[in-house]
Amino acid sequence: MTRPRPVIAIDGPAGAGKSTVAQQLAKRLGYVLVDTGALYRGLALIARERGVPWNDGPGLGALAATLALHFVPVPGGAPRLLAGERDLSTDIRTPEISMGASDVSKHPEVRAALLELQRQLGKDGGVVLEGRDIGTVVFP
Numbered sequence: 001m002t003r004p005r006p007v008i009a010i011d012g013p014a015g016a017g018k019s020t021v022a023q024q025l026a027k028r029l030g031y032v033l034v035d036t037g038a039l040y041r042g043l044a045l046i047a048r049e050r051g052v053p054w055n056d057g058p059g060l061g062a063l064a065a066t067l068a069l070h071f072v073p074v075p076g077g078a079p080r081l082l083a084g085e086r087d088l089s090t091d092i093r094t095p096e097i098s099m100g101a102s103d104v105s106k107h108p109e110v111r112a113a114l115l116e117l118q119r120q121l122g123k124d125g126g127v128v129l130e131g132r133d134i135g136t137v138v139f140p
Contacts, residue, residue, distance in 0.1 A: 003123075003124055003125030003126075004124070004125060004126070005031070005124070005125035005126035006125050006126075007122045007125050007127055007129060007139050008025065008029075008031070008127070008128045008129070009129050009134040009135040009138070009139050010022045010025075010128060010129065010130045010131075010134065010135075011131070011132060011133065011134045011135040011136065012132070013132070018130045018131070019035070019130060021130075022035070022128045022129075022130035023078060025128050026073075026079075026127075026128040027076075029128070030126075031126050031127055031128050032071055032073055032079060032121075032126060032127045032128070033071065033073070033078070033079045033127070033128050033130065034071055034079075034118065034121050034122065034127050034128065034129045034130065035071070035078075035079070035081070035130055035131070036114070036118055036129060036130065036131030036132075036134065036138075037101065037130075037131055038071075038081045038088075038089075038092060039069055039081070039114050039117065039118070040101040040104055040105045040110075040114065041081075041088075041092035041093075041097050041098065041100070041101040042067070042069050042081050042083060042088050042092055043060065043063065043064050043067065043069075043101075043104050043110065043114070044092075044097050044100030044101045044103070044104050045088060045091055045092050045097050045100070046063065046067060046083060046088075047059075047060055047063055047100070047104065048097075048100060050063065054100050054103035054104050055103065057107030057108065057109045057110065058109055060104050060107055060109060060110045061107060061108075061109025061110050061112065061113050062109075064109075064110050064113035064114055064117070065113045065116075067083055067117075068082075068083060068084045069081065069082070069083055069117060070082055070121065071121070115137065115138060118134075118138045119138060119139070122138070122139060
């Protein structure tokens with residue numbers, strides 16, 4: 001696949017500095033930063049609001065496939081995660097939603113749905129994707 005601009009994948013374990021490097025690089029290049037962890041957090045938040053238990057893999061996968069999650073760059077700051085027109089950026093940064101993201105990410109149905117979303121977000125290039133499995137699974 002040929003893209004006008006590349007996809008930059010930053011992969012690694014927790015605490016390795018992925019987020020810091022990804023934010024600086026996206027800013028310097030003028031690319032959109034795709035924080036894959038934020039996608040899982042967004043799903044956890046919306047699932048909680050809609051009454052979908054974090055241990056319901058099929059229900060979470062179905063919900064994830066319907067969400068219009070995307071990122072909007074903010075000059076000089078971290079991108080905002082939106083679900084449609086709703087800004088989730090603040091609501092997803094709580095300890096409860098962090099735990100929920102960990103729970104929802106365990107389900108193959110969720111990973112499949114968000115894998116497709118991550119690939120769509122990067123399909124035209126001009127993005128920095130940050131998270132686990134980016135260089136091995138999402139954009140090998």
